[in-house]
Amino acid sequence: MAEFRHHAINRLSAEDALKQLETGDGGLTAAETYLRLSELGPNVLVDSDRYPLLRRLTCQFIHLAEEELTLLAEKRGARTHSKS
Numbered sequence: 001m002a003e004f005r006h007h008a009i010n011r012l013s014a015e016d017a018l019k020q021l022e023t024g025d026g027g028l029t030a031a032e033t034y035l036r037l038s039e040l041g042p043n044v045l046v047d048s049d050r051y052p053l054l055r056r057l058t059c060q061f062i063h064l065a066e067e068e069l070t071l072l073a074e075k076r077g078a079r080t081h082s083k084s
Contacts, residue, residue, distance in 0.1 A: 009021075
């Protein structure tokens with residue numbers, strides 16, 4: 001089977017994707033399935049956290065922004081009540 005960039009396959013037309021995967025509308029035969037399984041292993045999705053640091057920093061930034069907005073809202077509320 002030809003090597004391809006699996007992350008870009010969603011940008012292909014259905015016809016081009018089938019060509020890239022070396023299959024057709026009818027799918028793989030049993031023999032082709034067995035061959036690919038023996039060559040490539042089972043078709044499984046791996047749960048990966050590719051950007052753990054970036055995700056943590058983003059969450060911390062959002063939390064900080066929420067805290068700042070809460071404090072600002074509380075200040076405005078206190079000013080409104082003191083003027084009344």
